Amino acid sequence: xxxxxxxxxxFPCFQRKDFPVYLDSAATTQKPECVLQALxxxxxxxxxxxxxxxxxxxxxxxxxxxxxxxxxxxxxxGEHGYTIFTKGVTEAIHMVAFxxxxxxxxxxxxxxxxxxxxxxxxxxxxxxxxxxxxxxxxASINSxxxxxxxxxxxxxxxNTELVAFPSIANSTGIALPIERMIRVAHEDNVPVLxxxxxxxxxxxxxxxxxxxxxxxxxxxxxxxxxxxxVLWGKKDFLERMEPYQYGGGMIDQLGATFRQxxxxxxxxxxEAGTPPxxxxxGLAAATGYLESIGLNKVQSHEQTLTxxxxxxxxxxxxxxxxxxxxxxVVAITLDxxxxxxxxxxxxxKNIAVRCGSHCSQPTMSALGISGTIRVSFGIYNTQAEAEKxxxxxxxxxxxxCKG
Amino acid sequence: xxIGDKQKQLLLQFQNMDxxxxxxxxxxxxxxxxxxDLELRKEENRFTACQSNLWIKIAPSELGTEIRIDSDxxxxxxxxxxxxxxxxxxTDAEILSCKxxxxxxxxxxxxxxxxxxxxxxxxxxxxxxMYDYHKL
Numbered sequence: 001x002x003x004x005x006x007x008x009x010x011f012p013c014f015q016r017k018d019f020p021v022y023l024d025s026a027a028t029t030q031k032p033e034c035v036l037q038a039l040x041x042x043x044x045x046x047x048x049x050x051x052x053x054x055x056x057x058x059x060x061x062x063x064x065x066x067x068x069x070x071x072x073x074x075x076x077x078g079e080h081g082y083t084i085f086t087k088g089v090t091e092a093i094h095m096v097a098f099x100x101x102x103x104x105x106x107x108x109x110x111x112x113x114x115x116x117x118x119x120x121x122x123x124x125x126x127x128x129x130x131x132x133x134x135x136x137x138x139a140s141i142n143s144x145x146x147x148x149x150x151x152x153x154x155x156x157x158x159n160t161e162l163v164a165f166p167s168i169a170n171s172t173g174i175a176l177p178i179e180r181m182i183r184v185a186h187e188d189n190v191p192v193l194x195x196x197x198x199x200x201x202x203x204x205x206x207x208x209x210x211x212x213x214x215x216x217x218x219x220x221x222x223x224x225x226x227x228x229x230v231l232w233g234k235k236d237f238l239e240r241m242e243p244y245q246y247g248g249g250m251i252d253q254l255g256a257t258f259r260q261x262x263x264x265x266x267x268x269x270x271e272a273g274t275p276p277x278x279x280x281x282g283l284a285a286a287t288g289y290l291e292s293i294g295l296n297k298v299q300s301h302e303q304t305l306t307x308x309x310x311x312x313x314x315x316x317x318x319x320x321x322x323x324x325x326x327x328x329v330v331a332i333t334l335d336x337x338x339x340x341x342x343x344x345x346x347x348x349k350n351i352a353v354r355c356g357s358h359c360s361q362p363t364m365s366a367l368g369i370s371g372t373i374r375v376s377f378g379i380y381n382t383q384a385e386a387e388k389x390x391x392x393x394x395x396x397x398x399x400x401c402k403g
Numbered sequence: 404x405x406i407g408d409k410q411k412q413l414l415l416q417f418q419n420m421d422x423x424x425x426x427x428x429x430x431x432x433x434x435x436x437x438x439x440d441l442e443l444r445k446e447e448n449r450f451t452a453c454q455s456n457l458w459i460k461i462a463p464s465e466l467g468t469e470i471r472i473d474s475d476x477x478x479x480x481x482x483x484x485x486x487x488x489x490x491x492x493x494t495d496a497e498i499l500s501c502k503x504x505x506x507x508x509x510x511x512x513x514x515x516x517x518x519x520x521x522x523x524x525x526x527x528x529x530x531x532x533m534y535d536y537h538k539l
Contacts, residue, residue, distance in 0.1 A: 338455055338474075338476040338479075340479070341430070341476050345426065
């Protein structure tokens with residue numbers, strides 16, 4: 001059991017009397033004091049650029065940045081690969097799409113995603129296939145949001161260059177069978193990218209066991225700052241990757257021509273320009289925060305809230321929960337009500353949820369709906385907050401939904 | 404009464420009340436409207452500038468230019484029905500020169516997202532363009 005009041009006390013936002021019941025952690029999480037303090041410490045005591053600063057202040061920034069990288073790698077049990085700091089998942093996926101896949105794609109080749117992607121794990125692949133003439137394949141989902149696994153398996157062939165999928169669908173909270181999906185891809189020697197944006201704050205990932213080639217997430221969904229993310233990759237795959245961006249910090253010796261350039265070793269080779277130093281330090285503090293609570297306790301608490309909400313919402317006439325969510329996200333439709341109207345109403349009741357397609361239009365199309373109300377929990381949410389949401393949803397249904 | 408004067412009167416009905424009462428009033432308007440226009444709710448009639456689904460069709464009829472408009476959002480349905488009430492019975496010339504933007508009043512700040520507001524703002528030039536087209 002976790003002490004929820006103790007948790008809430010570590011988030012300064014909850015000291016504000018007007019702060020809403022915040023049920024939108026899948027979009028971004030609130031930040032604990034230790035993360036804010038880590039940012040403040042860097043900006044007040046170590047603020048300087050990293051790499052080649054021959055003074056103590058810069059060396060302290062170097063130390064903090066490199067320590068953050070080691071800490072994230074350990075958090076993921078990913079010491080057989082490298083953590084590359086990015087702006088977020090979107091940039092991480094672009095790096096793989098255009099740095100790893102683009103040189104390998106051509107007409108006849110293909111890339112596979114699922115119909116339950118966030119657009120950030122859909123559009124880059126669609127774009128790189130368009131540019132290279134490769135085929136963009138999408139494994140469908142059923143009307144409950146579940147992946148059609150047999151179809152996914154049939155889509156993989158000897159011309160598949162990569163498969164990419166989420167660990168948990170952002171719009172429904174449905175977990176994909178990623179272990180099996182990786183195993184099937186590896187039977188054809190196809191590398192796998194996992195978009196872990198929605199799982200990394202809720203469940204423990206062991207990349208050595210998982211055995212994927214690429215793994216990415218955004219820091220701000222993990223109680224860290226915005227503007228920081230991670231692309232983790234196996235060493236041999238990152239070594240075969242072209243830089244997605246060029247600039248300072250990644251070059252060893254500039255040649256007379258582009259072909260004669262010599263680059264730094266990994267991971268610096270893939271981090272052109274001044275990296276997000278403060279963000280990396282803040283993200284490391286966030287992973288430390290989660291480890292201090294214990295991810296098993298985090299998961300247990302959030303699953304309790306998810307189960308409670310799913311059961312209560314299902315009892316409201318006209319309300320439907322999409323699929324069978326287990327991981328802190330509950331997507332809801334209400335007969336006769338648009339998600340937009342519900343979102344406005346809930347806001348007036350000081351409840352913050354997200355409404356719409358959640359940057360996942362392929363999922364909405366497959367489900368035959370235009371959008372949902374999405375409730376998503378963080379470690380700081382209480383049972384009383386979940387109950388308040390369910391109560392207001394029931395009030396809205398009674399008052400404004402005909403029939 | 405001009406469209407501008409009608410708009411001022413309409414706004415008076417919504418000012419000086421709290422947000423929840425205003426929300427109630429709008430949804431009460433939406434609930435009095437006809438059932439969803441399923442024939443209108445087709446892809447070719449979709450007005451994509453709005454955050455909610457909005458469908459619109461403007462075509463000449465025996466009685467002049469006819470506007471059919473629908474949304475899956477009751478808030479947007481209410482706003483568009485109020486918009487239609489302002490231009491109903493007005494001449495083409497008045498409609499083409501009018502400025503309707505009552506949803507931009509501060510009293511609706513809590514009810515409209517930036518994108519929905521942009522969608523409603525884009526609706527007026529579209530309606531005027533179509534009126535102009537059918538007038539010719």
